[in-house]
Amino acid sequence: MTTKRADGAGDGFYPLAQPEEGLAQLLPEIILSEKPYPIAALIVNHANPARSLPNTTKVEKALAKLELLVVIDVQMSETAQMAHYILPESTYLERLDPLIVSTRLVSEVALRQPVVKPLYDTKPATEIITGLAQTLGLSRFLGFAVEETIQAQLKTIGLTLESLKKSGVWQGKTELTQGPPRFTIPSGKVELYSEALMAKGFEPLPVYEPPRTMPDIHAFRLLTGHEAMHTGTATQGNPYMAALSKENTLWIHPARAARLGIENGNLVIVTSPTGQVRVRARLTEGIHPEAVFLAHGYGRDSKLRPFAFGQGGNDSALIADQAEPLVGGAALGETIVTVRRG
Amino acid sequence: MPRYGMVIDLTKCVGCNACTVACQMEWGLESYEHWIRVLSSEDGIYPAVTRRFLPVQCMHCERPTCVSVCPTGASYKRRDGLVLIDQDRCIGCKYCMVGCPYQARIFNKKIGVPEKCRFCVHRIAKGVTPACVMACPVEARTFGDISDPASEVSRLIIQRKAAQLRPDLGNVPNIYYIR
Secondary structure, X not given: OOOOOOOOEOOOOEOOOOOOXXXXXXXHXXXXXXXXXXXXXXXXXXXXXXXXXXXXXXXXXXXXXOOEEEEEEOOOOHHHHHOOEEEEEOOOOOOXXXXXXXXXXXXXXXXOOOOOOOOOOOEOHHHHHHHHHHHOOOHHHHOOOHHHHHHHHHHOOOOOHHHHHHHOEEEOOOHHHOOOOOOOOOOOOOOOOOHHHHHXXXXXXXXXXXXXXXXXXXXXXXXXXXXXXXXXXXOOOOHHHHHHOOOOEEEEOHHHHHXXXXXXXXXXXXXXXXXXXXEEEEEOOOOOOOEEEEXXXXXXXXXXXXXXXXXXXXHHHOOOOXXXXXXXXXXXXXXXXXXXXX | OOOEEEEEEOOOOOOOOXXXXXXXXXXXXXXXXXXXXXEEEEEEEOOEEEEEEEEEOOOOOOOOHHHHHOOOOOEEEOOOOOEEEXXXXXXXXXXHXXXXXXXXXXXXXXXXXXXXXXXXXXHHOOOOOOXXXXXXXOOOEEEEEOOOOOOHHHHHHHHOOOEEOOHHHOOOOOEEEEO
16 A cells, blocks of 8 residues: 655655655645645654744644644654653663764764663654554554664665674765766766756756745845754754854844844844744844845744743744745745834 | 964854853853853955854963962963963952953852863873864864974964964964964
8 A cells, every 4th residue: 555645755746856855844734735635643753843844823723733743852842842742752862873874975874872871761763663653553664673774774885783883983985085976866967957857847957937026125035044053943942052042133234224223133023924023133244135034943932941932033933835846845035024123 | 391272273163163062061061151252253245244253262371461460379371381270279359350361261150260261181181182173063173282393283373374363462372363
């Protein structure tokens, strides 16, 4: 029995999207519209869709509609707050994980091993998932221990778990660094003209398409991004990271700010078609006058993460959920916002 | 006798603060205690704008103001270049904090003594590089013996024209910056 992926990754709407990666940003729309089919339950592991996905209001509405939401995590995220069941996960220092594979110029395989026994009543996600599978009678698909997964992975490069436990990291041959790299696509090169795109009915060469939205003289294009100190929505509750960067600020060009009567450090209200946030302004020449920038991961409402609670603004509340047509990626640069003192 | 120093390549620094946090972890500091501060500045008019980062910590000066103003001799200079604080001799008067032109010292209220970068004295004694050097993801930091002309730090100072921060102050720092 095979069921088509609801997000269409690898087939259907987005044939060129990677099914292993999936298109999480389409999930709220799929849950709410029940197309291509209804989704009743969701198991979330080490992810925080209630903050990481665009259009927070819509995401929270979709998560609330689920009959069953299970969250496996090391911390009380906004998604975990909404869950019917939270299955507490061991931290990375307490668990054995499937291999970490890096495919840069020199390929690397790394093993994450526990250095302490779990301090509390937690389990690694792999154990939680195989345990759930066993109870649900799905052991045929997911009934193997993490050691077996690692050993199967290692077989392809002729290593054993025991040897990797000693070395920790395995490095591939370094031939790739001498001479140009070869890619696994048929041409073996960087493709400006893509046969794969043409075969699926897309333009094989990059073509200019104007943005879907344009700001008028009173509005701004909202840009978002990550700061070096933080990782997604996972670290804002860490006191050491919060001490370095506690809240995000709205980067705005001084000339535009002056016209709006906004000075450096003023509180401003940023409004988009999907939401509104209140943050401090940071006047900077480092931003295009037609755009504003707001770093991702702030504006949190999980009370169990006191260092992050209520600090800065949630950029995801402002961003519309739009998919880019080629591979279904989240179109994060298509949101127009207005800014006023507040 | 070596003279320990550091070269920080500002053309590589991305302002990630990995050095700051590695230092905090190495010395068991509280989240708000920073022995390394990464300052940032912005120059230019859009679109020709540059953002620069400047990690600042104890410079382990050759002529340290903190040592000369210390009334009890708690702040002292070692022969290998390190400036350290003898906590048992410190009376917590904070003269050194005011005297340091690089504002490298912070006050530890729990023990009533100022603290600062110690060039990871316990690590370098074992021949291991300081925690900030090891943590830097872009390898902007190099630690070594400035008195040895064959050392990597000496080579960088000469070839990359690494310079001290505010040499006009006369403290003769042992941290050099490549700009």
